[in-house]
Amino acid sequence: MTDTQHKTKTRILKAASELFLKGGVAALSVRAIAKRAGMSTINIYSHFQGKQGILDTLYIEGFEKVSAAMDIDMTRHSPREAIVLGMKHYLDIAEQYNAHYRLIFGEADPSYTPSPDARQAGIAAFERLVTLTSSFLPKDASRTRKQEFALTLWATLHGFVRLHGNAVSELVDISNWRQMTLEAAIRQIDAAQAEG
Amino acid sequence: MTDTQHKTKTRILKAASELFLKGGVAALSVRAIAKRAGMSTINIYSHFQGKQGILDTLYIEGFEKVSAAMDIDMTRHSPREAIVLGMKHYLDIAEQYNAHYRLIFGEADPSYTPSPDARQAGIAAFERLVTLTSSFLPKDASRTRKQEFALTLWATLHGFVRLHGNAVSELVDISNWRQMTLEAAIRQIDAAQAEG
DNA sequence: GGCTGTATATAACACTGTTATATTTTGTCA
DNA sequence: TGACAAAATATAACAGTGTTATATACAGCC
Structure with a gap:
């Protein structure tokens, strides 16, 4: 070029x-x-590649920001602290880059389908999360267990973020959405810890 | 008419x-x-009212299906059983009416904004969920507490449903997404029970 | 049967994503 | 330095979109 x-x-x-x-x-x-x-x-x-290429580029940017949120210095934090910090960064990204966030979760042109490269960026972000969260699990935890744990935390965070964008959040007098989100995720972490 | x-x-x-x-x-x-x-x-x-009116009608239909999922006969089930059954119905709706489900969570025309009537349908569905789930909480639980609990369950379910539609679900060898979803929600129920 | 109001059809508008065609610019070679 | 080809860019046009102005058909009433 x-x-x-x-x-x-x-x-x-x-x-x-x-x-x-x-x-x-x-x-x-x-x-x-x-x-x-x-x-x-x-x-x-x-x-x-036209509109498709623009959306793919922004989609990848969105997942790169999500991946960057998971970059925690493991030498300065316990596994649990690192996960909580990563989740806080995730919520920051969801708020500050709301347009990107909505794009990666499908709130775009209904005819837009992420390209293979774009989908790969999503997978890379998830792998990054698996790496961050699996440090908290027992050493002998299976690959599936690690992925399930990472998925549970991501699903919990995303669920709250998305519902915050719904009419429901106006009805509910919840002044501390962020804290509620983190507490729900921490319950999943505590449950994993209790399980062994 | x-x-x-x-x-x-x-x-x-x-x-x-x-x-x-x-x-x-x-x-x-x-x-x-x-x-x-x-x-x-x-x-x-x-x-x-043109395209807006069509989308509003389908949006309301979507939330009506979600509300219907919460219609559980409380005389035949314990509060806990009723919630779990309601969640199973919710996952059924999300799968069988995927187009409606995506619409109510914003995956439509980017220029579409639900009308006040449409938003009211979302609020009604949430109120329905609050009614279902609050039967599980202590009688003296506050309105905020009840809403937070309902939100936590909804966020958990939606998070999993949405991530299932992502590229991540192809990477992850999770053959029982539905069970994983329900288990994560049940952990939140258990945590609420342990809390009193 | 005529008139008015309502329902519906048609045509047109402005915007959209995309591409065919035309023009301009750049790079290479003798 | 000029000519030529390739590349980059501009313009115009296409088909589809949501929406509305205008025209036509139909229904109801007196």
Whole structure:
């Protein structure tokens, strides 16, 4: 890729990100992106693979942020502390990058399907979570057990994050959603500990 | 509403439901609905409020199915058994009416926002869940406590349902997703019981 | 039978994603 | 340095979308 090609890609991605962070997927038309990037729509197709390529790039970005949330210094924290810290980072990401978060959980164009590369990013984020959480389990825990544990924590966190975006959260006088989320996840950790 | 008006509404809704159950929101264009109903698109606007009205109707249907899942005969089951049965029904609904389920959790047109009536249906479903689950708590449990408990169970179930639709579920060799989901929710019930 | 109101059909609008065609720019070679 | 080819980019057009303006058909009432 030449330097000018790289420059054009960067301009397009910058324009797409700005529109996306401000207005979510609804703000992401190829005409709006091209206009903001100061070029014509054909560039979205020659530098990315059209709308699909833009969404894939943002989807991967979303999962990269989720993966980064799991990067905890294990030398400075106990396994349990590391997991709790990772979960706090996850909730931070879900809030600060809500547009990305909604995209990775399917709240985008109904015709969008993540590409193999994009799906791989999701798998990598999950593997990262398995690594973080399995340090808490017994050394001889099976691969399946580790994956189930990681899944349980992720499901718990995501469930609360998503319901927070629902009408239900207005009805419920819960002023500390974040604490409730972490407590529910910690109950799963405690249950795993009690189990051996 | 006259009888012929009612007939036209029914034809439109039947056509929309058939397309929706088969192809989800992506299959729901006003032209496709009108064609399948054997009429022109203007009827979508005069009998419903256009695309918004169609999505609102299906959204409400989705939450009505979720509410129906919580209808458990409390005279034939202990509180705990009733909750577990309600959760099983919920997972059934999520699977059998996946298109409705995705719609109520935002996986639709990015420009769609549920109307006040539609949001009310979500609130009613949640109230139904609070009623079901609060029978398990101590009689003097606060309103907030009851809502938190109901939310915890719902978040746990939804988290697993949503992650099952992700690439992660292909990576993870989990042949019994449903059991894992129920066990995670039961841990939350057990923790509530242990707490008093 | 005529008139009014309602229901429905048709045509048109503006926006969308995408591509065919045209134009401009860049790089290479003699 | 000019010519040529390739690449990059711009423009125009296509088909589909949601929505509405206008036209037509139908129903009800006097």
